Amino acid sequence: MIRIENLSKSFGRNTALSDITLQLSPGQCVALIGPNGSGKTTLLKCILGLVRPSAGKVWVNGITAAGNWAYREHIGYMPQVGRYPDQMKVEQVLELIRQIRGREAARHTDAELIGAFGLEEVMAQRMYTLSGGTRQKVSATLAFLFGPPILILDEPTAGLDPVANEVLKDKIRRQCERGKLIIITSHILSDLDDVATDVLFLQEGRMQFFKTLASLKAETREDRLSRAIARIMQKEKP
Amino acid sequence: MKKIISFVVGDIIRNRIVLAYTAVLLLFSLGLFSLEPHPEKALLSLMNIVLVFVPLASIVFSTIHYYNSAEFMELVLAQPVARSRVLLVEFAGIALALALAFLIGVGLPVLWYEASARGVLLVLGGVMATVVFVALAFLGAVSFRDKAQGIGAALILWFFFALVFDALLLLVLYNFSEYPLERAVLILTMLNPIDIARMMIITRMDTAALMGHSGAVFREFLAGGWGWIAAWMALLAWGGLPLAGAVRIFSRKDL
Amino acid sequence: MKKNSSLRIPFHYIGKMLTAALLVFLQPVFTFAISHVVCPSCPLSSIKEAVETAEEGDTVIIEEGVYEEHGIAINKRLHLTGRGRAVVDGRDQGEILSVFASGSTVRGLTFRNVGVSYIEDPAAIRLVRCEGCLVADNTLEDTFFGIYLQQSEDCMVRNNRITGRAKEEASSGNAIHIWKGERIRVEGNYASGHRDGIYFEFVDDSEIRGNVSEGNLRYGLHFMFSNRDVYENNVFRDNGAGVAVMFSRQISMLRNTFEYNWGGASYGILLKEISDGEMAYNTFRENTKGIYAEGANRLHIHHNEFLRNGWALDVKGNCLDNRFEYNNFIANTFELTTNSKYNLNTYSNNYWSKYRGADLNRDGIGDVPYRPASLHALIIGKVPAASVLLHSFFMEALDYAERLLPSLIPEQLVDEKPLMKPVRNDTH
Numbered sequence: 001m002i003r004i005e006n007l008s009k010s011f012g013r014n015t016a017l018s019d020i021t022l023q024l025s026p027g028q029c030v031a032l033i034g035p036n037g038s039g040k041t042t043l044l045k046c047i048l049g050l051v052r053p054s055a056g057k058v059w060v061n062g063i064t065a066a067g068n069w070a071y072r073e074h075i076g077y078m079p080q081v082g083r084y085p086d087q088m089k090v091e092q093v094l095e096l097i098r099q100i101r102g103r104e105a106a107r108h109t110d111a112e113l114i115g116a117f118g119l120e121e122v123m124a125q126r127m128y129t130l131s132g133g134t135r136q137k138v139s140a141t142l143a144f145l146f147g148p149p150i151l152i153l154d155e156p157t158a159g160l161d162p163v164a165n166e167v168l169k170d171k172i173r174r175q176c177e178r179g180k181l182i183i184i185t186s187h188i189l190s191d192l193d194d195v196a197t198d199v200l201f202l203q204e205g206r207m208q209f210f211k212t213l214a215s216l217k218a219e220t221r222e223d224r225l226s227r228a229i230a231r232i233m234q235k236e237k238p
Numbered sequence: 239m240k241k242i243i244s245f246v247v248g249d250i251i252r253n254r255i256v257l258a259y260t261a262v263l264l265l266f267s268l269g270l271f272s273l274e275p276h277p278e279k280a281l282l283s284l285m286n287i288v289l290v291f292v293p294l295a296s297i298v299f300s301t302i303h304y305y306n307s308a309e310f311m312e313l314v315l316a317q318p319v320a321r322s323r324v325l326l327v328e329f330a331g332i333a334l335a336l337a338l339a340f341l342i343g344v345g346l347p348v349l350w351y352e353a354s355a356r357g358v359l360l361v362l363g364g365v366m367a368t369v370v371f372v373a374l375a376f377l378g379a380v381s382f383r384d385k386a387q388g389i390g391a392a393l394i395l396w397f398f399f400a401l402v403f404d405a406l407l408l409l410v411l412y413n414f415s416e417y418p419l420e421r422a423v424l425i426l427t428m429l430n431p432i433d434i435a436r437m438m439i440i441t442r443m444d445t446a447a448l449m450g451h452s453g454a455v456f457r458e459f460l461a462g463g464w465g466w467i468a469a470w471m472a473l474l475a476w477g478g479l480p481l482a483g484a485v486r487i488f489s490r491k492d493l
Numbered sequence: 494m495k496k497n498s499s500l501r502i503p504f505h506y507i508g509k510m511l512t513a514a515l516l517v518f519l520q521p522v523f524t525f526a527i528s529h530v531v532c533p534s535c536p537l538s539s540i541k542e543a544v545e546t547a548e549e550g551d552t553v554i555i556e557e558g559v560y561e562e563h564g565i566a567i568n569k570r571l572h573l574t575g576r577g578r579a580v581v582d583g584r585d586q587g588e589i590l591s592v593f594a595s596g597s598t599v600r601g602l603t604f605r606n607v608g609v610s611y612i613e614d615p616a617a618i619r620l621v622r623c624e625g626c627l628v629a630d631n632t633l634e635d636t637f638f639g640i641y642l643q644q645s646e647d648c649m650v651r652n653n654r655i656t657g658r659a660k661e662e663a664s665s666g667n668a669i670h671i672w673k674g675e676r677i678r679v680e681g682n683y684a685s686g687h688r689d690g691i692y693f694e695f696v697d698d699s700e701i702r703g704n705v706s707e708g709n710l711r712y713g714l715h716f717m718f719s720n721r722d723v724y725e726n727n728v729f730r731d732n733g734a735g736v737a738v739m740f741s742r743q744i745s746m747l748r749n750t751f752e753y754n755w756g757g758a759s760y761g762i763l764l765k766e767i768s769d770g771e772m773a774y775n776t777f778r779e780n781t782k783g784i785y786a787e788g789a790n791r792l793h794i795h796h797n798e799f800l801r802n803g804w805a806l807d808v809k810g811n812c813l814d815n816r817f818e819y820n821n822f823i824a825n826t827f828e829l830t831t832n833s834k835y836n837l838n839t840y841s842n843n844y845w846s847k848y849r850g851a852d853l854n855r856d857g858i859g860d861v862p863y864r865p866a867s868l869h870a871l872i873i874g875k876v877p878a879a880s881v882l883l884h885s886f887f888m889e890a891l892d893y894a895e896r897l898l899p900s901l902i903p904e905q906l907v908d909e910k911p912l913m914k915p916v917r918n919d920t921h
Binding site for chain 3: 408
Binding site for chain 1: 239241242245246248249250252253306307309310312313314315316317318319320321490492493
C-alpha cells in the first residue's frame with residue numbers, strides 16, 4: 001500500500017531522514033515512535049507530499065508521491081496542531097474540505113465521529129470560539145470523514161479528554177480491523193499499546209527497527225510498549 | 239472553487255483587523271471630503287492615502303495572514319489538490335477581501351462625493367495597488383520560512399516602492415539632467431507599481447502642472463491609447479509576475 | 494501714494510481726450526455731410542469709386558452684398574458704414590482698406606480674405622497717422638492682420654469680431670495690432686485664430702477693456718514698451734503662450750481672467766522688465782503657470798484668485814519690491830517657485846489653501862508663518878523630468894521637511910500673516 005525506498009531528506013546541513021526503506025500494508029496500524037527530532041513528522045510529510053525527498057521514492061498505491069497529488073484521495077490526515085481560519089464555522093470547514101475532495105469523495109462519507117464527539121452542537125460556531133480539544137475533534141473527524149484507506153494521524157490524542165480519547169482509539173481499532181492502513185505518532189505510548197499492530201522506531205533520521213508489536217514484546221520480554229522501548233534504548237547505550 | 243473562495247473571503251472580511259482597516263479608510267475618506275472645501279484637493283490627498291497606506295496595509299496584512307494560516311494550508315494540502323490551486327485560492331481570497339474593504343472604505347465615499355472619471359480612476363488605482371501588494375506579500379511570504387523575516391521583507395518591499403525608489407529616481411534625474419530623460423523616466427516608472435498608478439491618476443487629475451516641458455511628454459504618453467494600455471499592462475504584470483513567482487516557489491518548497 | 498500718482502493721467506491729456514471723444518461720438522450729429530450709397534446694383538457699385546467721389550466729411554453707406562475689392566485708400570475724413578451683411582472680399586490680393594485721414598469711421602462691415610505677405614503685413618483695416626478714428630462693429634474673417642493702427646492717437650477699436658485660421662506663428666498676423674500710439678481704446682472686441690490677439694508696441698495712456706482673446710497661436714495680449722496703460726475686464730483664454738507684458742511701466746491690470754493657457758512656455762501672464770504697476774482682482778484659472786515674473790519691480794499684486802494652476806507664481810530672483818497681498822491661492826499644484834535663494838518681495842495676508850496652521854486666537858490669521866515656496870517646484874525648474882514625481886509620497890515628505898528647515902528654498906520667503914479663509918472678492 002505504501003512503499004518507501006531509500007528515502008533521505010536533509011534540510012541544509014541537517015539530516016532529517018536517511019536511507020529509509022519499508023513497506024506498509026492494509027490492516028497494519030503502525031506506531032511511529034522516536035525521540036523529538038527523530039524525523040517522524042518529516043516521514044509523514046514525505047508520504048503526504050508536503051516535503052520533497054532529497055533522495056529515494058515514496059509510492060502510495062503504486063503512484064509516486066513526488067509530483068502527484070491525486071493519490072492523496074486515498075489518505076486521511078490529522079495534523080498535530082489543528083489551526084483553522086478563525087471566522088469560519090465548523091460546518092464551513094467540513095464543507096470546504098468536501099469541496100476540495102470533490103463530489104466522488106463526498107458521496108460516501110463516514111460521519112460517525114461527528115455524532116460520537118457530539119460535534120452537531122458546535123456546527124454553526126466559528127472556529128475561534130472552540131477549545132483546543134474541540135478543534136482536535138474536528139481534525140479527527142476530517143481525517144475519517146471520507147473513508148480513506150490510509151489514515152495518517154500525527155499526535156491524535158494530545159489534548160483530547162479521556163472520553164474522546166477512547167472514542168478515537170475505538171474508531172482507530174475498528175478501522176484497522178477493516179483492513180485500513182493506519183500510521184500514528186504519539187508520545188503517549190500507552191495509547192498506542194491498545195491500537196498498534198506494528199512499531200516503527202526512528203532515531204536521528206534512521207530506522208532502528210520495524211517489527212510487530214507482538215514480536216517486540218516477545219523479544220524484550222515486556223508486556224508494555226513503553227517498557228519495551230525503554231529497554232531497547234538502554235541496550236543501545238554502551 | 240467559487241464556494242471555497244467565498245469561504246476564504248467570508249473568513250477574512252470578518253477579521254478584526256480588516257474591519258478596522260475598512261473603518262479607518264472610511265473615516266479618512268469621509269473626513270477629507272467633508273472637511274476639505276476643494277474636491278480636487280480632497281481627491282489628491284486621498285490619492286496619497288491610497289498609494290501609501292493601502293499598499294502598506296495590504297502587504298503587511300497579507301504576509302501575517304499567510305503565516306497564520308500555514309497550519310490550515312498544510313491540512314488542505316494533505317487533500318488531493320494541487321499546491322498552485324491552494325495558493326491561488328488563498329491569494330484570491332485575501333485580494334478580494336481587501337479590495338472589498340477598500341471599495342467600502344474609499345470607493346463608496348468617492349462615488350458619493352466625486353463620481354467623476356478621475357474618481358473612478360482613483361478607486362481603480364487603489365484596487366490595483368491592493369492586488370499588486372497582496373501578490374508581493376505572497377512572494378515574500380513563500381520565500382521566508384520565518385514569520386519575522388517575512389514581515390521584515392514585506393516592510394522593506396513597501397518602503398522601497400513607496401519611498402526609496404522615488405529617491406533613487408530623483409538621483410538619476412539629477413545626475414543625468416543634461417539629457418532628454420522623459421522617455422527613459424517613463425520606462426523607469428514602470429518598475430514601480432505605485433508610480434505607475436500615481437502617474438495614471440495624476441495625468442487625469444492634475445493636468446495644469448503636467449503641461450510643462452516634461453509633464454507634457456508624460457501626459458501625452460499616458461493619455462494616449464497605447465501608453466495607457468502599456469501602463470495597465472505593466473500594472474497587471476506587477477500583480478501577475480510576483481504571484482507567478484510565488485506559485486513557482488510554493489509548488490517546490492517543503493512545508 | 495506712489496501707486497496712485499502712477500495711475501493719474503497727466504492733465505494736458507484730458508483736453509485731448511475730450512476732443513477725441515467729441516470727434517468720435519458726436520460727429521455724425523453735427524456735420525451736414527452727404528451720404529453716398531453703394532450697392533451691387535446701384536450706379537455706385539464699387540466702394541473704391543464711392544470713396545473717390547465723396548467729399549471730406551461725407552458718409553459712404555455700403556448696402557448688403559459682396560464687394561471684391563482691395564487697396565481702398567481713404568485720404569480724407571469719411572464715414573464708411575455697412576448695412577446688412579456688406580462683405581468686402583479682398584480675394585487674397587492684399588490690404589483691403591487703408592485710412593490716412595483723422596476723424597474717419599469704419600463700421601458695420603465684413604472684411605475677408607486679405608492674403609498673406611511677409612513684406613507688407615497687409616491688414617483688413619489699417620489706420621496710419623490718424624487721430625480720432627473709430628473702427629467698430631466690423632467682422633473680420635481670415636484677414637492676415639485684422640485691424641492695424643500705426644502712429645495713431647485718440648482712436649477707438651470697438652466691438653469688432655476678428656477670427657482667423659492661423660496655423661503657424663511665422664505665417665500669421667495679429668488680430669488687433671497697434672504700433673506707436675497714444676490714448677487708444679480697444680473695447681469689447683473678440684480676437685481668435687491669429688498669432689497675437691491684441692498687440693501693443695509703443696502705445697501709451699491707452700485702455701484695453703472687455704475684450705475676449707482666445708485660441709491665438711502666441712499671445713492673447715502682447716504688450717511691449719507701452720506705459721501708463723490700463724487693461725481691465727478682459728478674458729485671455731487658451732492662447733499658445735498666454736499673455737506677455739514686457740518692458741513697460743505703470744500698467745494697471747484689473748479684473749481680467751487668464752485661463753487654460755497650457756504648455757511648457759505658456760503663462761497666464763508673463764511679466765518681463767515691468768515696473769510700478771498694479772495687478773488686482775484678476776482670476777488665474779488652470780494655467781500651467783499663473784504669473785511668471787522676470788525683472789518685475791514695484792508691482793502691487795493683490796486680491797487676485799489663483800485657481801488650480803500648475804504653478805500659481807514663478808517669481809524669478811531678479812524681481813524686487815513687489816507686494817503680494819490678499820490673494821487667494823486655491824488648489825494649485827505648486828503655489829510658488831523661484832530660482833533664487835533670496836527673496837526681495839513681500840508676501841502677506843494671502844490665503845494659501847495648502848496652509849495647515851491653526852488659528853488659536855481666532856483673528857483670521859494663521860498662528861504660524863507660511864512658506865509657499867515648494868522644493869519640488871524648484872527641482873522641476875532645474876530638472877523638468879522630475880515632474881514625474883508629482884504628488885509622490887517621497888516628494889511630499891521632502892517638501893514638508895524643507896518647509897520646516899529651509900535649505901534650498903529662500904528662507905526669507907515667508908507669508909507672516911497667512912489668512913485662514915479666502916479673501917472675498919465681491920467684484921467677481
